[in-house]
Amino acid sequence: MSSSSSSELEMEIFQYIDGHQSDFIKDLKEWVAVQSDSVQPDLRKEVIRMMVLVADRLAALGATVNSVNLGSHQLPNGQDLPLPPVILGELGRDPQNPTVCFYGHVDVQPAKKEDGWKTDPYTLTEINGNLYGRGATDNKGPVLAWINAVETFRALKLVVNFKFVIEGMEEAGSLGLEKLLEEENQCFFSDVDYIVISDNVWLSNKKPALTYGSRGNACFFVEVECGGKDLHSGTFGGIIHEPLTDLIALLDSLVDPTGHIQIPGIYDSVAALTEEERKLYESIEFDLEEHKKNSGVKKFLYGTKEEILLHLWHYPSLSIHGIEGAFHEPGIKTVIPSKVIGKFSIRQVPHMDLSVVKQQVVEHLEGVFSRRNSPNKLKVSMPLGAKPWLADVNDPLYKAARRAIKKVFGEDPDFIRDGSTVPVARMFQTITRKSVIMFPIGAADDGEHSQNEKISRHNYIEGTKVFASFFLEISKLHRHLHETSNMEIKN
């Protein structure tokens, strides 16, 4: 395949993609309509239905599809809930071609119209070039962009062997996935050369990026309980140790007004900041004002680009998410809740160890609680622990992705990390020991996990092109590496 024929093929593919925009958007609309929320137990059947749609889509592509049953898991209340299957797909087995494995998820975060959505979260709605809907950018849009890129490409000529790992429990901790990867490591993954994950967004609204690291996520539940039932604040206010007062004090001990975590020892294992790493931050194009505008926040904790990026990527953070069991509705209820569960999480960074973090949190909270002399019961647990991830930006995989981006978007990508967690990146890298790249196509203002989540039509369609172009680049790169190594053998 000469350079010019490759370029003609690429032109042909790009034209095909432009011509099929409305089909691609129709696909996304159909997927967004499925309330595949993996967090709320009641919606589990919708996640399972979503997996069937994915399997059908891949089968229609010509792929062999294996829906791997992962059994069930137990909720904190003891209820057994079935896990959705993980879809393993395979298309093409030409030993001349590189094998690229794509990972994506089709479950979503909870979303309700009344949370503040301007449109129905499960009806994909285009407004001013943006496609609004839960899962549009996290992660249904990118998954479909990849599948459509494969389809487009395939209609012309297959230069890459494809594998697919599509799951439905990412937003609930990817339960069962790690075990499956371990089991399939010697089988499904044995001939995989490269692993691509597209489950995050760019750092800016306009400039593409490639991601080489992510923070972890250690989620904690702090439960305080006084007795069997909620009490009336008139009948018991002033004479009991109220569980919610205890919990508020515990939560207030976690982080100071500057965002500094107050748990003793928590910063001890954070990787030292090298001069090389600091320089990497300096060269990144990052519009602080734009990021602030995207957030809706008036003022950040730090004033410079470097400080902001360091605190999103290099340092851990702690966020309090809410309280279960207390009064949460509009209006007034003069209740003393009997059992309350505070929820917070720590985004850990290299080289914080999860079990050490858990121990530090438990010891700290138990210490604060014991100083209160409360007769209530305290229970601290870590229902979810996801590790941070870091890749080598000099890997050939990153080069191919960089070239594809340059071709489609006309500029080099930033090399960035992600402040949020993609535990699968670390998981894939640790288990398979293959090269892993995080290859986002969504923009910074897409609002993953938030109200009014969207992907722009531009990013969705150009993202499809970038993936297609990436197939050509990785194919060329692979062929070149292959030829070089053959020559070396001959020599």
Added chain:
Amino acid sequence: MSSSSSSELEMEIFQYIDGHQSDFIKDLKEWVAVQSDSVQPDLRKEVIRMMVLVADRLAALGATVNSVNLGSHQLPNGQDLPLPPVILGELGRDPQNPTVCFYGHVDVQPAKKEDGWKTDPYTLTEINGNLYGRGATDNKGPVLAWINAVETFRALKLVVNFKFVIEGMEEAGSLGLEKLLEEENQCFFSDVDYIVISDNVWLSNKKPALTYGSRGNACFFVEVECGGKDLHSGTFGGIIHEPLTDLIALLDSLVDPTGHIQIPGIYDSVAALTEEERKLYESIEFDLEEHKKNSGVKKFLYGTKEEILLHLWHYPSLSIHGIEGAFHEPGIKTVIPSKVIGKFSIRQVPHMDLSVVKQQVVEHLEGVFSRRNSPNKLKVSMPLGAKPWLADVNDPLYKAARRAIKKVFGEDPDFIRDGSTVPVARMFQTITRKSVIMFPIGAADDGEHSQNEKISRHNYIEGTKVFASFFLEISKLHRHLHETSNMEIKN
């Protein structure tokens, strides 16, 4: 009417009540089945339907009934919601008889099966002599006991003129009632001699009580907002001032682990504890262990009966109820909520002034917030302010009630206060300047505002008898006072 004929009449009435137990319980079952929750806007139509049932019931009794339209009120979100009418009823106009006005409410606190109810909260269910259901004791049971006592009595001989004030907004601050009382003070209330309220419970499970005071209720909303939308804790955790972290710190500044309120100046106007008042507490029969058992709590903040009663009646308390806008469901959501509203209330006591309390709370919270240097927006409001109430235990009204209790239950009542708020007691006393009594028939373990609210069959039926007996006693007392005053005039 001689003492012996009064006693015969009483026996006849008691027999009638015993013979109609199942009818009375059927009535209560019908009322409990109406989800007349005045707190949740969606259920307002059920409150209004409940008021129609009350009007019908009083009309069937032969009373003239006036359903007074109070217009509407505005919710914090701007929505206009109709207020339920207040029912004014009147039965008997004999100038020889005293006129007793009864106040009660038929709205209820929120209740859902999944909050931890063993039975459906809106299906009255008898288990081991207890009638479980939302509103069974607060306040549908006592209202029906009074109405049934009137009916019983009336079937025989009317010795008292009755008036009724029944409302449907008590659990949401009795909106509109105060204005109505002021308007009707010269009309409906002009010939009222005594006002009876039965909207609280005894201090023990077994020993009857009469109540001469109640704490107030100043409810506060503390709102902290950062911007337009919820944010992802990975993308923004560590670089913004999180509103929930600010709110947790504000709530944590309110009360210390010993239950002492930390708001400067808040105890300044609390009435000094006199030796006389202290003695009153000493003579009350109060089983600390039983009260603890009712609460389900392992340990109280204080160890003696006197300290406990002082902190329920004489001193203010502060309880935190919950947070609106944060994640409150089971499971995990790694969200940074953009707008959170903390809810707490202060049970004030004589002679704390509501506007002073409000100012102290606002100044304190603004001070704590400003020291955090947060760019977020703080808003403190007091959506509900109910004043405390105190009556004279030497009033003749208390004597009649005491005699009725002695007759039906065979022992003298305790003279107690209520740690919770009955703003209507203070309101009726301040506006009408008539004698007001709080005359409970429910027991300490009834669980008002809590899961598994109940009234025992015994208390419901014997309470009906106590009310009937009270009619005879107040009639005798009134006749005696009248004769005495006539004699005084003749002299």
